[in-house]
Amino acid sequence: MQPEPVVYAEHLSKRFGSFTAVDDLSLSVQQGEIFGFLGANGAGKTTAIRMFCGLLTPTSGIARVAGFDVHTEARKIKQTIGYMSQKFSLYEDLTVAQNIEFYGGIYGLSRAEIIDKTNRMLEELKLEERRHTLTRSLPLGWKQRLALSVAMLHDPSIVFLDEPTGGVDPISRRNFWRIIYDIAANGKTVFVTTHYMDEAEYCGRLSIMYQGRIIELGKPGELKEKYGLKSMQEIFVHLVGETEPADKPNIISSTENG
């Protein structure tokens, strides 16, 4: 008998007009897992994650995060999760410290807590000297690590990361994944989307999304065994087909970003 999953979805769908962004999605994620969503742009990853975070209302189906219903208990979900959106969403025109202070504040942290967290975070990120620099002038890799730390400010038990390493060099990406492992090692659940195949290998379990549906779900090792292929790249190409390269942008992505 497994413990209750921290992220759970059953026949979850989201339609925008006549377009189905997420189609009959079912999954369950246990505490402490690193769960990946692999898929091309427009496959429905962002829409799915936004439903879990309470940013979008599902058209149909059930979804529970930390035991709370996404339809009716969005506020309770928001208190327990951390979220890092695809787009860098710290304030570029505020300093590093001001960003931390603001996001700490909207999660209801006290001044003392914020000061304490800020110091610890900047030390961890080795950003102490950049405390009063505008976030705009940080390198992208640092920005994303800062954004992750900010998303973790209120000590959430589940973190949703939507393409957190987009546009970052391989070294920074590897560093970023080290942090993800640390987070999971602390018993927190990490839910991450990516379209980088190498990153897919890092996930504990992953689902491959195609046109709004999960077409495969399992551990990277199991999937490789099942298809007799050596890498996630090959599995992805095998499943989605050569005609649909993973990075091919398509018209649906505008819905995903908006």
Place this chain on the structure above:
Amino acid sequence: MRRRLLAIVRKEFTHIFRDWRTLLIIILMPILMIVLYGYAITLDMRNIAFGVIDDARTPESRALVEAFTENGFFKPLGREVNRQEIEQLFMRRDALMVIVIPREFSRELQPGKRARVQLLIDASDSNVGTFVSNYAEQVLQLYNRRLNGSIPLLYDIAPRIFYNPDMNSTYFFVPGLVALILMLISALLTSIAITREKETGTLEQILVSPVHSREIILGKVFPYILLGLMNAAIILISARLLFNVPMRGSLLLLGMLSLVYVFVALSFGLMISTVAKTQLVAMFMTLMATILPTIMLSGFIFPVSSMPEPLQYLARILPATYFLIIIRGIMLKGVGLAELWPDSLILTGLGFFLVVIAIRRFRMRLE
């Protein structure tokens, strides 16, 4: 919760004071607008060009022309005019009026006779035509009285003009401008406050936190109230210094009611901000929704009471309509809360109504 609200307020302040260019625009724009509009919008006419056809050529006829030029309202063309070119003068806009003094003018200036003078006026702009005609009539009366100084008139109307004895239209327009500019700038400030965050993506990050829509909306109103008040002070001081508009009532009361008005305008901007998708759309909507109705319907130029009934109903939901009554009342008539409480109450009510609408319209989700 107080912490979340404070965090938003503090962040908005940082944004406002970091961006000194926007701050400068906020300070300079009202001054520029009041100078521009204040000097341009006036109903008083000076230097009205006029031509003279003087067939009499007598000392009396010259005295009549003199009477027209001596007070600055009229300016002679400076050359002879003949009858054939009158219409051309009007068409080329060289003159707005032509005076024709007939040959027998001086002879008819005798007891028992009536001297006739003809005034030709270009009334293609009917307002201007009326003004010219009124001014000219007054000049002629003055001339008449000078000639017949000893003869008492049958009746004598002695008007006593209250509040604005010189009938200076600037005193009427400048308080209206204060209302217009305050409304425009305040609403513009907040109309982009939320749409900006929609565009940068930071709104998504805020929505995923446990903040309430009321905390977001109020957190964005408070810092801008300070800016709006600063704006009000700048506009009022410029109005006083540049146009000498009197300040007969309580400055404190005007300050307090300006605060209420600014609050109304800011809430209105926020309401637009919750609907508009981009900053550009938000600004355009704000411009459309503030400038035109404020100028046309609030009593800024045209009195509300002379509008068709449906437009009067529309005027009654405009905040500027009430603020105009308040600001003109306080500045020009020196009235207090005893007279202005109904308008002040309605204005305050409008503010709360709009802020509640903004909170309710604000979507905590992305769709």
